[in-house]
Structures are given as C-alpha cells and as structure tokens.
Amino acid sequence: MTTRIQKRNRKRILDAALEVFAAQGFRGATLDQIAAEAGLSKPNLLYYFDSKEAIHRLLMEDLLASWLEPLRAIEPAGDPRAEIMGYMRRKLQMSREFPRESRLFANEILQGAPRLEDFIARDLKALVDDRAALIARWSAEGRLAAVDPYHLIFSIWALTQHYADFDAQIRLIREGSDPLEGAEPFLERLFERLLAP
Amino acid sequence: MTTRIQKRNRKRILDAALEVFAAQGFRGATLDQIAAEAGLSKPNLLYYFDSKEAIHRLLMEDLLASWLEPLRAIEPAGDPRAEIMGYMRRKLQMSREFPRESRLFANEILQGAPRLEDFIARDLKALVDDRAALIARWSAEGRLAAVDPYHLIFSIWALTQHYADFDAQIRLIREGSDPLEGAEPFLERLFERLLAP
C-alpha cells in the first residue's frame, strides 16, 4: 500500500531526477543534485528508492512506453499522408510538452545507448520495421511519394526532437522568443512537399 | 618550442579526450578514462595540460572554428538553391567524417550550453542572422521558395547532425549497415522539393 506522503515524495524525486539526468546524463548526475532539486535529504531519497540506478531505471521505463506510442498510433487503414503528418505533429507536440524526456533519451543515445540496447534492438526496431513496410506499401500503391521509409522516419525524429534537445542553442539564437514559434507550419510544408506523389 | 614527443602526446590526449567527452559529457568523463584511452598515466596527462577543464576548453575551441565554417562558406553571389544544397551536403559530410565532434557539441547543448553561451549568443547568432537575411532576400526575389530562414537552417542542422548524434540508435535499427547509407539522396530530394519556388 502506498501512502499519501509516499506518492508525493516519489513524484518529487522522479521529477527532480528527470531534470538532472536529462541535463547531466547518468554518470554526470549526483544524488545530492537530485535531492536538492527535490527539496529532500539524500538519505531520504534512498528511503524511497534503492539506488541512483533504480531511479534512473524507473524513469527510463516510463519514457520507453511513451516513446513507442505515437509511431504505433499510425493507422494502416488511414490516409497515408494524413497519417504521417499526424505522426509528425504528435512528435512535435511531445517536444513541446516533454522536452526533458526527449533530452533524457538523447543523452542515453549519445552515450552509446548501453541501457537501451535491448529496447531499441527489439521493441523499437520491430515497430519501425513494421511501419517502414507500411510506408513502402503506400508508396508502391502511388498514394505517397517514393521515399526511403527509414530515412523518412529518422527525418521526423530529427526535426521534431531537435527543438527539445537543442533548445538551449535555439533560444540563444532567437533571443528568448519561443523556440517552437513557426516550427509547425514550417514542418507541415516540408513534409507535404516531400510526400506529395 | 614544442618537441616531437610533445606533439605526439598532446595529439593522443586530445584524441582520447574527444572520444570520452563526446560519449560521457564533461562531468561524466574522468581523467582516468582519458588517460587509459590515450595510453598514458594520469599524472602524465597533467604534465601536458593544466586540468581537465583545460583539455576540454582546447577541444571546444578547435570545434567552434570548424562549426562556423560551412555556414560562412555560403556565397551570397552564388545560385540560391545550389548554395543551400551545398551547405547541407557539407554538414552531412561533417557528420560522416567528424561524428565525435558532433556528439561533443550535442552534449554541451544538452547540458544547457553553459560553456558555449558566449559563442552561440555572439558569433553563431551573428552569422545565422546574416545568413537568414540572405536567404530571406533570395526568397523575396523569387529565386527560392518562401520558407522561414531560421527554421530552414535549424532543419539542416537537425537532419545532418542526427546521423552522427543518434548513430547508436540508427545502427541498432538498421542492423549494422552504414547508418548514412541512402541519407544523401533522401536529403537532396527533401530539400530540393522544399526549396523549389
């Protein structure tokens, strides 16, 4: 049974840990930083979680589920261009709403994905292969431009996640104005032009 | 005066440090890792460089110069579409030849760019603003599609650097085959369709 206090403190800790792991990576983050961010003492952190690794693992598990969902939501029965545009829009929305999750993921991949190897090589790969086959079918039927489906998927990832992962850079170049301002119409135009048969 | 041995060992250290910093970030990297990678003892590392910070600083300085160059090479007098396609191709080539430099940069930005703030807000911003104005002029003259010049530049960064920064992910999904296989024709088609007036 989980108490009221447990629920509150676990949430605080995971939120603080997301912040710190996303910015510093697993090795670069310290429990002291996370504890300070959460407003708790370090021993108290370790009362709720077994170890630094355990906090990180839980964060990753939450992340991975939400990472597959948008791609899975592509409907084989739907209109090809609308489905892909919808996927792009959903991914962009995630960069807007969950930039820290995006940076956490980016940090893991940059470090060579040691903790994600299984997930990527199994779950993600299987889903991407499936969606790539679907896109190839759509292209063969003439309902979509003939594009390499893998690079199409990678390009959606690259373009949408860039706004979360490189937020600091974009902010400095655009001097404070919302980094995502104008991104959606730009990407819509880009992918509409790319996908028109 | 620098001796033969100095030249060799400094090079070894910077090469090893690039490897380790790119994979672990500044905080996550340790001098022991760098020393092991370089095949030198830790005190020997500190014979050639004053501190961990000094190694990182030198690496960043080398990086920043090469980071501005391709964008600077865009010729105002050239053909608009050819100039932008050339810039994209140059950036893609850099992802192929210098993936570790790309990951080092990505790591810094992910961490909030604390060590790059000045460079980005001054040098990079000035150059981007200049190039964005040039692209806007080209668009106004009808020699280019009317696209947001900032998002155009960001999209080139996102799409080309993705292949270096997310190399581990792409490798696992494409099972060992060269992650950049097919990338160039895909990106050429994408930007040709985007930029056609």
Added chain:
DNA sequence: AAAAACCTTGACTGGTTGGTCAGGTCTGTT
C-alpha cells in the same frame, strides 16, 4: 492515548575523483 507503522536525518564509510609532488628516467646536445 498509546502502540504501530511510517518518515526523516546527522554522522558515517569505503571508494572514486581531480590534482600535486618528489624523485626518477629518457633524449638530444656538446
């Protein structure tokens, strides 16, 4: 109200980290 269960922390530990230093080895020059 008092027991039981839950929550919190100061003080600590063993291991790691960036960095120092005295003293030794190697290299090029005369």
Added chain:
DNA sequence: AACAGACCTGACCAACCAGTCAAGGTTTTT
C-alpha cells in the same frame, strides 16, 4: 661521456561520491 632539459610515475591528498545506519520524529490505526 656527461650535462641539461624534457619527460614520466608511484605515492599521496582533499574533496566528492553512492550508500548505510542508528536514533529520533510524525502519522495512522487501534
């Protein structure tokens, strides 16, 4: 060969790190 300067390292240090624990405080249940 012998000297100067450059190069290298084992042993060490203080600060920091993840994690432990005994003791005390708070909340919930009875």
